[in-house]
Amino acid sequence: MTIRAKVFLFALMAVVLVCLMGLHLFTGAHQSQLMREQVTTLQEQLDSYNRLHALAWPYLNQLAQARLTRADTSLVRSELAKRVELEMVRLEDSSSRQYRWEEDRTVEQERMEFQALSDALLAWATWAESRVRALPEGTSVGSTVEWLLYTRFEQSVGPLIEDLQRAEHGELQALRSRWDESVRFGQLLAMFFPLLCLMLVLVLAFAIVTPMQRSLKELSSVAERIGRGDFDIRTSATGLDELSMLAHAFDRMARELRDLLEEKQRLIKAEAETAEREALRYQSLLEKTVLARTVELAETNDRLKDSLYQLQAAQEQLLFADRLASVGRLAAGVGHEINNPLAYILSNLRYVQQELGDANGPPSEEARQEMLAALSEASEGAERVRLIVQDLKALSRPDDVALGPVDLAAVVRGSAKMARHELRDRANLVEECSGVPLVKANAARLGQVFLNLFINAAHAIEPGRAAENEIRVLARVSTPGKVTVEVRDTGSGISPEHLRRIFDPFFTTKPIGVGTGLGLSVCHQIITSLGGDIRVESEKGKGTSFFITLLVAEGSGTPEQSAA
Structure with missing residues (x-):
């Protein structure tokens, strides 16, 4: 079923x-x-x-x-x-x-x-x-x-x-x-x-959820084994549901990869045998003319050594390329998502490396604070990368996250810093998030949501006209106990036929290789796990507005009151 x-x-x-x-x-x-x-x-x-x-x-x-x-x-x-x-x-x-x-x-x-x-x-x-x-x-x-x-x-x-x-x-x-x-x-x-x-509903829900959890756990284990290069696997799926079809697809992929690897190994072995036969033939000729052609024999030996080295290098490159192909199939989906924070991490690390390389002695206190700030921001970017990878699993089985009072304005500022390389040539970012109470959330995951929204908004605006476009972030108390954040841009907007599908996993209107379709799906997953809500309004050619509603943290006021 x-x-x-x-x-x-x-x-x-x-x-x-x-x-x-x-x-x-x-x-x-x-x-x-x-x-x-x-x-x-x-x-x-x-x-x-x-x-x-x-x-x-x-x-x-x-x-x-x-x-x-x-x-x-x-x-x-x-x-x-x-x-x-x-x-x-x-x-x-x-x-x-x-x-x-x-x-x-x-x-x-x-x-x-x-x-x-x-x-x-x-x-x-x-x-x-x-x-x-x-x-x-x-x-x-x-x-x-x-x-x-x-x-x-x-x-x-x-x-x-x-x-x-x-x-x-x-x-x-x-x-x-x-x-x-x-x-x-x-x-x-x-x-x-x-x-x-209630008992009937629980029994039926248990009968539906338990096989799904078992199938998802098995698929996760199979994916990990394929990533390690183990292609001699076969799933135990026997049903006709969607997860069983996916398991059969994993089996076919593993068989094809195994056959491809064996074919490459056969080619390498055949080339090695050919080289060995050529070496024996050269050796026989050299033995017959050893006295008369000593110099030619030495040159031939050198050529044989070079050929052997090239064959060994080719074999190593083929094995390495095969491992890269296996890893690439699993990592292709997250490559685009981690590119932005990874660039941010590298930029900060290069800055610290340059500062340490140029310093002739102990750095000044100001330089030391700047390097610590850069390393802290790089650590934050690395945390973003870790959460992006975890969010791929969150599409099927979200992990628990620690929740607590979060300063919304600080999270927005941090996400804006990470996205500034995408925004600087496209639009001005305006933040109006002060004066709202602390929200109940996880700062790292909430920052990932705003980062994805900022990058999507930037991609909806043509580069080169930053003075004519803006991305505005407005936070306000919408109802008692809730805070609503609006992220509005002046980009190209979303067509009505795509608007109802933007939160679906792997749905994207971007060209192949530019987007994976995971960004907004992950945003929806994160906001829902925080007990909030996210919705979108858009008109083609007039921009897009995302509305995120979050719960106010219990017993908390504004960030200024909490600090006092």
């Missing part, structure tokens, strides 16, 4: 897990909404039953008042019937909504229960009105009569209402139990499902 397929599989698994979690959340929300509707409906029915049960005493009081004022008691009964009918409509409405989740209930059963309750309530109301009207003329409805009428209500209507209320309470209690169980299940699922997802 290819690396791309493994990444797609990893992404597909993550999407499936997210979809499953989303489906569970949607289902849980739907069930919670349905249970809330059920609770609301049951509560409405209980409220209706309570209102029906509470109609008895007000009705009896109204009958007593009508009897006292000699009003028509049938109007009171009609008003009660309207209120009962209204409550029945509410009960039927809530019951119709309840059928959506209770399949064991029927419309006819509910209507029969409601009708029985309505009939019993209206029958009691009619009976109570008739008893009140049957009282002797001039007799008021006393508390004893009201209590007897209410007792009849509790005996005839009350049990029906209580039975319906008990049924609704039972349903409400069962619904609450299901709701509690659903909540507990959701809590357990919310606790264990992310753990399961």
Whole structure:
């Protein structure tokens, strides 16, 4: 399986897990909404039953008042019937909504229960009105009569209402139990499902990363052996992914180099055998004419010695050339990247050598300080070279670097010094980096980033017009806890089709032999490892701007405050 397929599989698994979690959340929300509707409906029915049960005493009081004022008691009964009918409509409405989740209930059963309750309530109301009207003329409805009428209500209507209320309470209690169980299940699922997802993701990531690390380690070992001239190697790659294809390419390269070396050795051996045969032939002739041609024999011996020396020198040169070809294949990719700091190192070393050669005695303190400064800058350039070589490995497996508070302005100045031989005939460098806090970074690696950006900016500007062009470095606090550095030039710019690929390894628009395509890729790798971000904006013919965002070092202020 290819690396791309493994990444797609990893992404597909993550999407499936997210979809499953989303489906569970949607289902849980739907069930919670349905249970809330059920609770609301049951509560409405209980409220209706309570209102029906509470109609008895007000009705009896109204009958007593009508009897006292000699009003028509049938109007009171009609008003009660309207209120009962209204409550029945509410009960039927809530019951119709309840059928959506209770399949064991029927419309006819509910209507029969409601009708029985309505009939019993209206029958009691009619009976109570008739008893009140049957009282002797001039007799008021006393508390004893009201209590007897209410007792009849509790005996005839009350049990029906209580039975319906008990049924609704039972349903409400069962619904609450299901709701509690659903909540507990959701809590357990919310606790264990992310753990399961995390374990699956870790297992899949381990299954992808471990073979990649093993293959990269083996490729690194093979490259080192080829660099030492050991071509009798063979990788153990058996898959069909990109790393296996690269390993097969290493095997083919080693076989071709081995065959080439053996062919050269055969040629050298054949030449040596030919020379040996020629020497024997000359020796035979010399033996026959030793007395007569002593002088000629001496000259012939001298020529033979010269030929032997030339053959030995040719053999040594062939072996040396073969080793150079092997080393060149590995070193060609970093030759351009280390050329600039190496020139800087040599310039400082020549300066120190010249100063020491011209001095007649111990150097003065000023000369000594200048030579120490030159040696320090040469050491810094050598450190740059070491980091450039390490950054080739960083493209596949970045090494850890020590991070700490770094003065951004000092790093920019140091990189500008190393790039000044590239900048002096092309543009003026303007630095505006003072007043910003110390950033969390590695000074050497951050300096390599700015050095690559300065050199790329210089190469985008035609030489000979330094007064008309500029490279400006501007640092500012962009957001709380972050510093943004802008490197802007007035060069030729980058075309839109190349802009999205400039951070890809080995991508370059420069001619063959001028650039390797590693500079911006290494910059991106370094800034990302520092916890920052790098982006680019460019317009063809109007220049390019790189924006680097870095984290502010914890507990640090500006470089001036830190020094104080």
